[in-house]
Amino acid sequence: MSYIKDKYQRFRQWQQQPFDYQDGHEHHRCCNCGNNSDNNYCPRCGQKAIYGPITWHSVGTGILDVWGVGTRSLPYSLWQLIWRPGYLIRDYISGKRQASFPPVKMLVIVAIALALLNNLFGMNYSDNLSGVAATDYESLIDGVYEWMGDHLAWAALIGFSFFIVPVWFLFRQAPRLPRHTLPQGFYIQVFIGVQFLMFMLLLILLFFSTLNKSNNGSEATAIMVVIILPIMLMCDYKQLFGYGWWGTIWRVLVSLLLMLFVGKVVNSIGGIIYYLYEQQWAASAKYLAKGVDRLVLMWVILEIVNIINTKSWRNGIWGKPFMRLLLAIAVLLITTLVCNRLGVDNSIDSIIGSMGAIYMND
Ligand SMILES: [Zn+2]
Known part of the structure; x- marks a missing residue:
């Protein structure tokens, strides 16, 4: 028993300072x-x-150099992303650059490896959309999704970049990493993107290739997003920011929610621009209403988060933050009414729809 305890303690020590x-x-x-x-x-x-002078040994290390050396080697960095992800990220963004293989390079390499594996097993991601020319904005978006399936590094970078601002906001008062900056936030998401693609690679390697010869890539993605991603984010953010389990859990859930909204707002901006370009003003206005409505719901959520983060009521400050929340809710009511009048789905319906699509598997 004490042997296990000893092992665990040494593991914890390695986690924090390897x-x-x-x-x-x-x-x-x-x-x-x-x-x-x-x-x-x-x-x-x-x-x-x-x-x-150059020897056979230096030929060997020269070849291995491609993958980095010492603490910076690619395998060791990936190994750390399994066992001490949050600590590694904190080390890196707080200046210990030698602690990791360069993260963006790592993302590209892991994405290429995953793409090769997908090819090898004939993983199938799209529901056969190809061949259809984009006639409206929706089909253009379908095309973008398809493109992302073929360009995993970019897809991960784009997808996880939607987390940068929500995470920055949610974890501003974090005990271990207070006031992290947006550029640091970018690197946090690059590391998490690497982790995501790596686990996806392992998932496909272990289960999809051997167990039942299933080559349904959408299914693998669903497992990643619904089960593995939340667990991953829990471990990452707990180690990185130093909140307890509950403080981490609700922030992870809200970050997932906000990330969906950032995606929706970006989508709406795309719609506005697309229909402005096509000179279809009514359609453009609908996307404008959608975008504003989603932004306002984000605002409501952020005001609530702000109140919880600063715990202003503990200092007897009830007025300002709560007034701002009420104002946000009032504006949300107006934008919801406008959306209903224009016949576009409002943000609350839309988020329930998205949640249903993701978590109920349609
Ligand atoms: Zn010298």
Whole structure:
């Protein structure tokens, strides 16, 4: 029993602090510039101390260099994304760049690997939409989805970038990473995108390829989004931001909700532009109403989150935040009425529809 406890404690220690950089302190003469030193790297030209004349060994490390070396190697970075994802992300964005393989590169490589695997197993993602020329905005969007199925790195980057602002807002007061910036938020989502694609790859490799020869990619995506993504985000954000389980759970759920809204708002903006270009003013106005309505519902949610985040009532501040919430709700009522009048689905119907589509499997 104590053996397991000991193991676990060492695992926790590794999770929080896996790196142990040590200086070689061996006196050497730099092969590049001839400077004498006893550091790991030459202080004059920056060449690594271990580089001697070229041998078969350096051929080996030269080839492995493609995948990064030491703590920065790709396999080790992916390994860390399984066992200490949140800590790794925090290390990286707070300046420990040597802790990880470059994240954007990693995203591209994992996406390529997944695309190859999809090809190998003949995974099928689209419901056969191809061949139909885009005649209106909806079919154009279908085309975009299809394109994203073929360009997984971009799809992950676009999809997860919808999380940047919601997560920034939800975790602003986080105990371990207060006031993270939007560029840091970008890297957070890149790492999570890598993690998502990696788990998808493992899922397909383990279950879809062998178990029942199912090659339904939409099914694999559904499992990822409904089951694995929430668990992933829980672990990531708990380690990264340092809230307890409940504080993390509700923020993850709200971030998923808000991410859907960001997607809807982007979709509406696309619709406005598309129909302006086509000079169909009425259709454009409908998308404008939709977009504004979704934005206002986001505003309501953000006001509620703000009240919970700052816990202003504890300091006896009841007025301002609650007034802003009431104002947001009042505006939402108006935009909902406008949507109903124009005959477009309002944001509340729309979100219930999307939830149904995602979680009830149609
Ligand atoms: Zn040197």
